[in-house]
Amino acid sequence: METRTVVSEFTGTALLVLFGVGSLVLAGDYINAVGISLAFGFILIALAYAFGRISGCHINPAVTLGMLLAGRIDIRRAAEYWVAQLVGGIVGAAVLFLLAKQVPRLRTDDAFGSNGYGGRSPVGLGAGGAFLAEVLLTFLLVFVFLMVTQKVTLAGIEPVPVGLALAAVNLVGIPLTWTSVNPARSLGPALFAGGGALSQLWVFLIAPLVGGVLAAVVHRFTQLHPAGQAEEEQATEPRTGPWGRMRGGHRPEAGGPEAKGPEAA
Template identity: 65%
Template sequence: MSAETEAQPLAAELVGTLILVFFAVGSAVLAGEFIGSLGIALAFGFTLLALVQLFGPISGAHVNPAVTLGMLLAGRMDVRTAVGYWIAQFIGAAIGAALLFLVAHQVPGLSTHGAFGSNGYGDRSAVGLSLGGAFVFEVLLTFLLVFVYLSVTRGFTARGWDGVPLGLTLAVINLVGIPLTGAGVNPARSFMPALFAVGSAISQVWLFIVAPLVGAAVAVVVHRLVHAQDEEWLSDLSRLRASRARDR
């Protein structure tokens, strides 16, 4: 595999995560009062649907470190590839958040301090959800997203109509999660906006990194229980690849 070919999935993850943060998180920052929770949820869902169509065959359009962790734990990608994805995702989220921060500061009267599309619990939750409740909720939300990724894809890429269930799932997650925690489910999406929001957003962001990773691990376990045939297919594919590598 050439260096150019290896770089393509990383570039896709970087650009994809940048787009997700700028446009989807941007819908909450720049247009939240006009489109409401439903509009923000649809923005996240449609953005992911488009990204899967664009980048799914190249990188899988994970655009989320928790999804990549799920693929790694499920044996669909190696550690080296996963680390590359994580680096690309956080860089993409950082660029997307920086561009969004720049645009937001061109809007008169728009304050980003302590908010800026960041997630939260307690007094930063619209319903006052507790720390424990927020942790369990983020685990469950991320479990659902990663479980759907594992169920509708083969390997770690996505093709064809895979974007439809993935986009709908993210839309539902945000529709339910926005009033409770802001619906993190993505460590890169949560961490970078929190850095620009500063204040209490920074002190709470740890939850929105740890809980999604736990949710991803749970999704892998449950997927192995209910989709055993997929796991057998992946095991056969891994053995075939290893055999071909030895023959070379």
């Protein structure tokens, strides 16, 4: 086990839950759905710049599953990430719970930023609709993650589209299910909310994983396969003539005037 990658996934997931779900629990009445969505997107971008070069900043079991199916990580690393993410989600929720208890008249029972359907959905979405919504929303998030990254890590401007995707799915999903798209994000708050949050948790553990699988499948058909990549690289290589001459009468390795060929002898 590489300790720094596991610690990065644990810490990143804990901070995502603390500040992302915290924006809903502590400030939801002031910033509304748009503000909550932006909070999730901004915190993911910040964490991706902090941990992206270390672990890839998955901080989401569905993303890790997509990376596993895409062949970028092995099952051992995926299992380490999953444990770190789920424990991190619980720890982040525990810290948020302690903070929420300091706020007078703040309700945490059967609420606490947990996801839900039916009577616990802002629009009354049923279980089937909630499952479908979470699959589709997670598909978008994981698909964007897979498409903008080339390896395991996040680098350059790659965190920005991933964060924007999370903000977008929250804008759509908050009125439906309070937006999960992340089993670790759902598990921690549900444990402290209890009641209906726990009985409905299965949807928000399974549906995001299904969305991650679908994203990996579609990514497999949209990415450039090794054979196609080799053809593309070959097409961009400089054309050479007999005896390795390039257009213009220069050899690639010489960088200057070409030596005379046999016909000049």
